[in-house]
Each structure stands twice: as structure tokens, then as C-alpha cells.
Amino acid sequence: MKTDNIQRQMKKGVLEMCILAIISRREVYTSDIIEKLKEAELIVVEGTLYPMLSRLKSAGYLEYSWRESKYGPPRKYYQLTEAGSEFLNNLEGSWGKLVNSVENIVEKNTNHE
Amino acid sequence: MKTDNIQRQMKKGVLEMCILAIISRREVYTSDIIEKLKEAELIVVEGTLYPMLSRLKSAGYLEYSWRESKYGPPRKYYQLTEAGSEFLNNLEGSWGKLVNSVENIVEKNTNHE
């Protein structure tokens, strides 16, 4: 159990929410998302993101449109669907509950030395 | 992607921290831990907890001592090791960072309607 794994494990389950949140702000493509996450110090790599976006698309939470780029092949720009907005709301609710639960447990144990 | 899975996915990675936090308060055995988690509305079942405790034990973060019970077979009461305390501190640090990161991402997108 390495320290490296800690952040990784914890990220699980909130990544979808973060990605949907980023897309909800404005249409973005994959590299934009990676950059936004990096700004928030949540490192994510392509191998994680592409399958994730596919899953969210299959689930009906996302759509995309192709746009050309001057610097390379065309890009997939993602947008949230109605269902995606709802889902994001649910995720944010669950996240809030989880944060509360964890604080209940952890704070009781903090020995303020 | 069912709503049922949301909480489950998010729980991943913080469970270890919560369990260590609970054990750090006082010596407990498995059923105690389940009950404490339930109080905080973090439902965990035996099939999750036992392998987890074994992992934490193998990693050197926990020790246990057997104690007899009036009501059944003896119980394993867990205590944190030195390494376990350190690890718990790390986890709490990572957790704090993650909460900040997520808030950075999510709050920027909240349209306070």
C-alpha cells in the first residue's frame, strides 16, 4: 500500500463528477479537460479519460460535436445532455453527503494536540 | 450507471481512512466498526470489511488481540501501529486536498439560480 495510491484511490468516484462539472461550464475537448483538472491538482491521463467519456456518452449524459483545428485532426467537443445535468446534480448531492459523513468520523478522532 | 453506484464509487478510497480513524479512537472489533460507520451513514458490510482489515494488517498499519466474549467466539480487537498513525495522517492530508480540488472544480460551475 504505497502513498502514491492514496490520492488515486480517493479520486475514484469523484472524477465523473468533476468531468461533468467542467463540461457543464462550456464545451471542451479532452485536452481542455485534462488541463482544467491539472489546474485543480487532479492529475488524469488519456487512458483514463477516453473510456470515461465513452461511458458517459453511452449512458446518455454527454453528446459531442466535431470541430476542426488548425493544429491537427478534428476534436470532439463535449456537451451535457438534460440527463447529464440531472446526473451531475445527483453526484454533487452524494458528494456533499459523503464529505459530511467523513467529517463526522474523522473529526471525532482528531486529538487536537 | 445507476444512482445506487454513485455513493459506492465515491466511498472507495476513503473507507480505509474512516476505519483507521475509528480504530484510532479506541480498540474495536469488526461489528463495532460497522456500527460506527452506519451511524455516519456510511454503510459497509462484512465482505468489505474483513478483507480490508486483513490488508491493513499485512501492510503493518494494524495489530489485533483476541478477547473473549460472553456471547460467542472470541473477537479480534484492532489497534493502530505507529505506521498506522502516520498513514492515517497522510490519508487525512490527501483527503483534505481532494476536497479542496473538487470544490475548486465544482463551485466554479455552480450557477446559483
Place this chain on the structure above:
DNA sequence: ATATAGAACCTTGCATTGCAAAGTACCCCA
């Protein structure tokens, strides 16, 4: 034309791990 570089997308395989379900072992009491 051809080669090179770089951007963007996608796929495969692995390791981790929460969980359901089934199994084992112990204790008490009638």
C-alpha cells in the same frame, strides 16, 4: 512526393477492490 513531428483519438490488458454469497468455527443453553 516523402518524411517527420505533433496533436488527437482509441484500445488492450492488468491490478485493485467493494461486495454478495457461501463456508467455517466457536459459544451457550436446553
Place this chain on the structure above:
DNA sequence: TGGGGTACTTTGCAATGCAAGGTTCTATAT
């Protein structure tokens, strides 16, 4: 001796983050 309750353990499955490798497209230099 048998039944019920408690506790611990194991097996197999499904989900998923990620490393690594691959394909396709554009632009630029030769």
C-alpha cells in the same frame, strides 16, 4: 446432542483507473 446466535474467512464477480501501444489526421520541411 442439537439448535441458534455470533464472529471470522474465503471465493468469485464486476467496475474502473491507468500504463502502454496503436491509428489517424494536419502541417512543415526536405
